[in-house]
Amino acid sequence: MKALEGYRGLALKLLQESGAQIGDLIEVTRDGESLRGFLMPRSEYDDENHVVLKLSSGYNVGLRVGGSVAIRVLEKGVKPMFKRPPRPPPKPGLPEAYVISTGGTIASRVDYRTGGVEPALNAEDLYSIYPELSELANIHTTLLYSEFSENLTKEHWAGMARAVAEAVNSGAQGVVICHGTDTMGYTAAALSFILQHPPIPIILVGSQRSSDRPSSDAPSNLIAALKISLSAPFAGVYVAMHESSSDEYIAVHRGVKVRKCHTSARDAFKSINAPLAARYHALTGTIQVLDDHLPLRREMGEVKLEERMDDNVCLVKFYPGMKPKILESILDSGLRGIILEGSGLGHVSKALYEPIRKAVERGVFVGMTSQCLWGRVNLNVYYTGRDLLKIGVVPLEDMLPETALVKLMWVLGRANSFEEVKELMTRNLVGEISETRWFQGCGP
Amino acid sequence: MKALEGYRGLALKLLQESGAQIGDLIEVTRDGESLRGFLMPRSEYDDENHVVLKLSSGYNVGLRVGGSVAIRVLEKGVKPMFKRPPRPPPKPGLPEAYVISTGGTIASRVDYRTGGVEPALNAEDLYSIYPELSELANIHTTLLYSEFSENLTKEHWAGMARAVAEAVNSGAQGVVICHGTDTMGYTAAALSFILQHPPIPIILVGSQRSSDRPSSDAPSNLIAALKISLSAPFAGVYVAMHESSSDEYIAVHRGVKVRKCHTSARDAFKSINAPLAARYHALTGTIQVLDDHLPLRREMGEVKLEERMDDNVCLVKFYPGMKPKILESILDSGLRGIILEGSGLGHVSKALYEPIRKAVERGVFVGMTSQCLWGRVNLNVYYTGRDLLKIGVVPLEDMLPETALVKLMWVLGRANSFEEVKELMTRNLVGEISETRWFQGCGP
Numbered sequence: 001m002k003a004l005e006g007y008r009g010l011a012l013k014l015l016q017e018s019g020a021q022i023g024d025l026i027e028v029t030r031d032g033e034s035l036r037g038f039l040m041p042r043s044e045y046d047d048e049n050h051v052v053l054k055l056s057s058g059y060n061v062g063l064r065v066g067g068s069v070a071i072r073v074l075e076k077g078v079k080p081m082f083k084r085p086p087r088p089p090p091k092p093g094l095p096e097a098y099v100i101s102t103g104g105t106i107a108s109r110v111d112y113r114t115g116g117v118e119p120a121l122n123a124e125d126l127y128s129i130y131p132e133l134s135e136l137a138n139i140h141t142t143l144l145y146s147e148f149s150e151n152l153t154k155e156h157w158a159g160m161a162r163a164v165a166e167a168v169n170s171g172a173q174g175v176v177i178c179h180g181t182d183t184m185g186y187t188a189a190a191l192s193f194i195l196q197h198p199p200i201p202i203i204l205v206g207s208q209r210s211s212d213r214p215s216s217d218a219p220s221n222l223i224a225a226l227k228i229s230l231s232a233p234f235a236g237v238y239v240a241m242h243e244s245s246s247d248e249y250i251a252v253h254r255g256v257k258v259r260k261c262h263t264s265a266r267d268a269f270k271s272i273n274a275p276l277a278a279r280y281h282a283l284t285g286t287i288q289v290l291d292d293h294l295p296l297r298r299e300m301g302e303v304k305l306e307e308r309m310d311d312n313v314c315l316v317k318f319y320p321g322m323k324p325k326i327l328e329s330i331l332d333s334g335l336r337g338i339i340l341e342g343s344g345l346g347h348v349s350k351a352l353y354e355p356i357r358k359a360v361e362r363g364v365f366v367g368m369t370s371q372c373l374w375g376r377v378n379l380n381v382y383y384t385g386r387d388l389l390k391i392g393v394v395p396l397e398d399m400l401p402e403t404a405l406v407k408l409m410w411v412l413g414r415a416n417s418f419e420e421v422k423e424l425m426t427r428n429l430v431g432e433i434s435e436t437r438w439f440q441g442c443g444p
Numbered sequence: 445m446k447a448l449e450g451y452r453g454l455a456l457k458l459l460q461e462s463g464a465q466i467g468d469l470i471e472v473t474r475d476g477e478s479l480r481g482f483l484m485p486r487s488e489y490d491d492e493n494h495v496v497l498k499l500s501s502g503y504n505v506g507l508r509v510g511g512s513v514a515i516r517v518l519e520k521g522v523k524p525m526f527k528r529p530p531r532p533p534p535k536p537g538l539p540e541a542y543v544i545s546t547g548g549t550i551a552s553r554v555d556y557r558t559g560g561v562e563p564a565l566n567a568e569d570l571y572s573i574y575p576e577l578s579e580l581a582n583i584h585t586t587l588l589y590s591e592f593s594e595n596l597t598k599e600h601w602a603g604m605a606r607a608v609a610e611a612v613n614s615g616a617q618g619v620v621i622c623h624g625t626d627t628m629g630y631t632a633a634a635l636s637f638i639l640q641h642p643p644i645p646i647i648l649v650g651s652q653r654s655s656d657r658p659s660s661d662a663p664s665n666l667i668a669a670l671k672i673s674l675s676a677p678f679a680g681v682y683v684a685m686h687e688s689s690s691d692e693y694i695a696v697h698r699g700v701k702v703r704k705c706h707t708s709a710r711d712a713f714k715s716i717n718a719p720l721a722a723r724y725h726a727l728t729g730t731i732q733v734l735d736d737h738l739p740l741r742r743e744m745g746e747v748k749l750e751e752r753m754d755d756n757v758c759l760v761k762f763y764p765g766m767k768p769k770i771l772e773s774i775l776d777s778g779l780r781g782i783i784l785e786g787s788g789l790g791h792v793s794k795a796l797y798e799p800i801r802k803a804v805e806r807g808v809f810v811g812m813t814s815q816c817l818w819g820r821v822n823l824n825v826y827y828t829g830r831d832l833l834k835i836g837v838v839p840l841e842d843m844l845p846e847t848a849l850v851k852l853m854w855v856l857g858r859a860n861s862f863e864e865v866k867e868l869m870t871r872n873l874v875g876e877i878s879e880t881r882w883f884q885g886c887g888p
């Protein structure tokens with residue numbers, strides 16, 4: 001955290017003159033009245049005219065500066081100290097595990113004095129928060145990123161893949177990635193395509209409540225993730241999160257079939273168009289495999305990377321009355337591919353056929369998914385769907401729109417022709433397309 | 445259906461010369477070989493060089509024309525005839541009900557000869573398909589539109605609202621709208637805002653399988669919709685569809701809280717962030733009210749319309765790595781408002797802050813919903829959310845993104861200032877925003 005983060009203009013000047021830093025206990029006096037509190041950070045979108053204090057009541061107040069305002073430091077802030085147990089010495093009998101932190105709630109502590117969220121994921125912190133870990137494995141921690149997950153891009157995905165490969169190829173028996181929940185599904189899909197045949201399960205894990213709240217799901221999720229990564233009989237990329245609001249069951253989702261379906265609940269993550277991969281029973285520490293089509297764990301094996309991705313793509317959700325000019329303006333921005341979230345079985349209004357046709361003629365890949373999320377697209381049921389097929393729209397079966405977007409980025413990074421893009425997008429590579437078991441007989 | 449729908453160029457010329465029409469049994473001869481079948485329609489995206497026949501085997505074949513092709517009509521097609529019972533005379537004791545058809549699977553018959561789907565919703569057809577109806581009400585039918593629901597626009601919504609108002613204001617005790625399922629949720633939301641305090645329940649109903657398939661959900665849905673509209677104790681706009689795959693329970697959803705969540709299943713419609721309004725028990729014909737906050741049915745009462753809408757709006761789903769230039773190009777197309785589907789509690793990447801800020805400065809309304817769909821947005825939990833608030837993004841609570849888009853169109857059609865737009869968008873008008881009962885305590 002920067003010394004006077006977010007302050008500009010007059011407020012910054014006055015604070016600098018006083019020698020105050022974020023977290024200091026300061027006193028602000030104006031017209032004979034004084035207020036005391038801890039100096040809070042601001043953001044670049046705040047104005048220049050206020051200093052924000054956290055009062056002892058816990059409330060934040062913004063004080064307007066200017067005129068005869070005086071600022072005085074009463075007490076320098078001290079970084080909050082956690083009482084850390086000494087890191088246990090490596091035990092020869094235990095497996096080696098890697099915990100890679102990328103940010104998000106699970107890898108943070110809230111500093112209640114400033115309200116700021118700070119990364120807390122060196123090995124000592126982990127052992128301090130989760131003492132049980134020292135019985136499970138010798139844990140190596142990497143603080144790879146400290147970023148809100150909405151800010152992650154394909155470069156971060158490649159960086160995570162490299163960190164995973166390094167860990168696996170140096171003999172790790174378990175690899176866990178701590179990740180913000182907002183875009184964990186997108187990252188899980190990306191790693192599923194980038195990491196070529198990992199021999200062990202790579203588990204992404206997050207939490208919906210931070211680890212220093214009593215209601216936090218962080219400890220149960222993290223411990224489950226480690227145990228699953230160390231001992232599950234399958235390999236690949238998965239997400240492990242609460243199955244319900246209780247700590248008892250942790251659901252394991254395929255990385256290409258999972259979606260955050262609630263803004264705040266602990267059981268926000270759902271497998272869509274696929275069974276759960278597995279369920280971890282916290283009370284017994286056992287793993288129940290629920291999908292018998294998962295790739296198997298291998299004793300030995302390196303993981304290779306195919307990390308090139310092209311992000312000249314776009315995800316567009318259709319809605320009735322969508323104006324063709326909006327789709328045109330998106331398509332005119334130099335895209336190489338677009339994923340449509342159509343209605344129902346994969347439809348868009350006929351007003352959009354012409355911009356789509358022009359895009360296809362220019363060599364833009366246009367893939368169709370459904371905003372229903374559940375179920376499979378089918379462009380053969382209604383003649384409007386058949387029209388889209390003739391225009392060149394490619395139906396993407398039961399793939400999640402988000403997974404389809406990530407896959408398209410990856411496919412465009414490696415395919416040499418439009419035909420190869422089409423072939424790869426419609427072929428099941430890592431479980432992103434399910435078989436059509438229960439789809440028969442739908443439609444009029 | 446047009447006489448030679450979809451044919452162009454040489455194929456059209458040859459067919460016209462032969463006097464053939466869609467549905468005729470014709471013979472196509474080339475190089476001494478002949479094929480017989482029913483002439484099928486084509487679409488404007490088909491090529492000009494093929495004539496398509498449905499063979500007696502049921503398969504369609506495309507025959508290339510040109511060279512020495514000869515076409516001969518063997519038998520003129522006859523419109524398929526249904527054996528309709530005579531329409532029963534109006535019974536004085538029965539209530540008056542209106543069934544308004546707008547298209548979609550529920551109001552169609554498949555013509556198996558041509559594969560075409562034809563509207564079938566005059567009163568005789570209805571009584572023919574659903575003889576039970578004659579015991580329920582004197583039914584007036586209106587074939588308002590015959591359109592796939594992905595092609596409906598705000599003009600259609602206004603037209604439906606006028607048809608509903610006409611029916612209600614002429615004394616109807618029940619009004620049902622048959623609608624394609626693809627965009628039924630959007631239409632239900634639109635009618636919820638346009639129809640001012642309807643005294644009875646207006647029920648939108650659709651089917652996932654057409655009415656002449658044995659597995660069709662059309663009869664059970666339509667009969668339930670009529671009974672609910674005639675006798676439920678609440679008023680407003682609702683969607684009635686199968687609650688599960690069985691015909692036993694029909695779920696009644698608030699028009700502003702419902703979403704199609706499966707491409708093909710009978711129980712595709714779900715209430716999101718709200719309880720079911722009611723459940724209809726098909727075996728007993730009873731209605732179980734599940735939400736005790738619904739507006740009550742009134743014995744008398746007219747319905748007024750507020751039908752003006754502005755569709756210079758857009759729904760944009762965020763994804764990691766979304767390029768600012770894409771959002772800019774959308775915003776530069778003269779929009780007055782945009783609904784973002786952010787990640788998690790309502791986030792987008794910081795790369796998008798600048799285009800959003802510029803749009804807000806130009807007076808564009810920017811509302812935030814969540815792509816999670818379930819749960820409530822909250823821009824106060826993380827400082828990234830607070831940044832968005834400062835930029836001027838307006839959090840839209842637990843409103844569905846689709847409902848928020850429709851509401852924004854309606855609000856922009858009537859508000860006189862940016863402040864009024866904001867005020868109306870964040871105020872619960874017809875149940876689109878739920879109370880924050882179970883949201884307390886979320887976040888880090």
